[in-house]
Amino acid sequence: MMQGLLWLLVLFMAVLAVGIGIAAWYVRGRYFSASRVHDLLEGFFGSPPSSMPVVTREYSPMDLPTLHRALEALYGQDRDGSRTIGFKADAFSSPRLKDLAAANSWCTTGPVEYEQINVGEKDCLNCVSNGILLGDGNEGKAALMVSKGKIYEEKVFLDVAASTLAAASRVAERVHAAMSGANVYRHKVLSLQMSRMGCGVGGVTLHDLPVITRDQLILPAATLDAIDTNVVQFLKKLELLRQMNRPIKRGLLFHGKPGTGKTLVARHLANACVGVTVFFLTADNLGTLTATCTMARMLEPAIVVIEDVDLIAKHREDNRYAPMLHALMNEMDGVSSAAAVIFILTTNRPDVLEEALAARPGRVDQAIEFPLPDDTCRRRLFELYGTGLDLAIQDWDAIIRRSQGASPAFIQEVMRKAALEVAIASDAGSPSRTVTDAEVLTAMRAMLVGNDRLTRQILGFEEPPRPTS
Incomplete structure (x- = not known):
């Protein structure tokens, strides 16, 4: 009996030793085969990074390619010794730079993660989605970490670490300012899409619309002239109108029976208006209305096309989308008269539109009818x-x-x-x-x-x- 127990004890000790060996092998491979991010940051700055201030900015996922272009413009790979390193992160967490820089952090370096994004160019743009850029610019040395939120957290984070809080803040501000000039969606035709969680913007769809010439628009001459004057010529004379102190925000209502060419004209204008950013809002992405108008103001001159506006702009007493109607009116009111944004609303049913939208000056400046062809x-x-x-x-x-x-x-x-x-x-x-x-x-x-x-x-x-x- 005692001999059997002794053998069981020996077997248990052997299994335990093997388990400890496997665990030690895993820990050594997991944490010691590669450099710790903390150690690499310490070597870059020449001092412990755990005490350095970190400034964080949050962006939408649709801003990732613009953020990537801004970082390239400011630092550029291999410029003045700048380089990007990767780090190993768990699939269900979004590590922050302050966590990786902590003295007790065992996070190690790894491959830089990239995300291919269509930005309307010949090739997709490979954007860093998880990586740390080490750069030496006007504000001195800085570590700029780009990371994406995981699963439920649809955000892009930019963490900036520098020797002082003021330096880190200035670097973050420079990056943000550079994003305005580096915006990859400027002069494109696009639609914002709802996020997977149903709140906020989850991405951008770029439209490669076929070219529709004016000859393909079979409409009465008066209708074509009104469209040309209020959109094409208006955009061509923006600077002169500014000098005259004229408001350059416009609201147009295209109305007529189904199939009379309202959407066709909107697509024609998307190609005819050179140097303009065009946004399309339809029933499936109306939830991005506020974000679309904000982006239109940032990328002016811009055209915002809202198709079938009667879906949300019915009389308030019979409108379950009243909050969205209020949002639309607030956006049309909130766009400064000095912002070159043209709202084009299309509808088959002008009779059901809320008067506060369709009949108030400053929201809709002109209604253009699309009659049945003679x-x-x-x-x-x-x-x-x-x-x-x-x-x-x-x-x-x-x-x-x-x-x-x-x-x-x-x-x-x-x-x-x-x-x-x-x-x-x-x-x-x-x-x-x-x-x-x-x-x-x-x-x-x-x-x-x-x-x-x-x-x-x-x-x-x-x-x-x-x-x-």
Whole structure:
């Protein structure tokens, strides 16, 4: 019995020794195979970093590429001995520079973490998302740590350590000031996106919009002139208007039936207005309204397009989005008259808009109607959307009469259906591109006859008045 217990004790001691050896091997590999961040900082500064003041600034994740560009401009890799080091961090924590600089910190150096971000250029920008830049600039030596919050903490932190609090503050201020000139989103077309947690901004979507020329805008001359005067020419004459002490904040309301070209014109302006930053707000990212307007003021001249504004700007007594309506009115009021920001609101239902938004001077300066196309415009629309086809129309008058009340979107769908009918009937060996009166009238008949009233409503078709007996 005693002998058995003795053997068990020996076995236990052997297992314990092996466990201690494995633990020692792990600790040595984890903490002693690489340099401690504390030791590296001490070697850089020439004094213990644990007593140095640290200044912290918080940024949104969308600011990471701009912060990266600002640090490159101020310090630049390998400039005056500047270099970036990495550190090992747990997956569920966001270490601060003051923690890594503490004398009892065992955090070791590791690879620098980068995040590839699309900034609308040929290649994505590799931005440091977790790393420490060691630089020697105008304020002396400084350690600048960039780190991203983990999982629930959607923030970017910039920690600056220097010999004195004043020096660290000046470095942080210089970086922040450099971000204004280095903003990667200036003169781009973009939308801010909600964060994964549903609060705040989580990222930026850049839009590579197709070029839409003025010739593709089939609208009455008066409408086109109003758009050109209030947006394109207005932006070209900003400096002169400033010299005249004229307000350069504008609010425009584009209204008309669905499919009449409001969104198309907004996209045309995004390309036509050179040197302007354009923001698009739609139903899925209206929660970023305040952040979008703040960014627009920072990147002026800017255009903020809010599509289907009636979703949030209905009469207050029947509006569950009243807080968002108030936010919109506050933003339009809060933009200084000296800020070159143009708000373009689009709606299919101007009659339901809150009067405090649509009828108050200073918020909406001009309403521009997008009417249904007249006979001449409808003929041009059929020809425009027939591009790529061989149009063999014999009786244009009949088609123009039949299409009375049609919107541009409706005519576009008619021509798509006509082309599809030709494609289905064509021989695979020798496909035809010829569209005749028959295909166009058949396509129109399919959309106008029957109970498909919803399609006509969606595409903006207005039923012509029936003659009274």
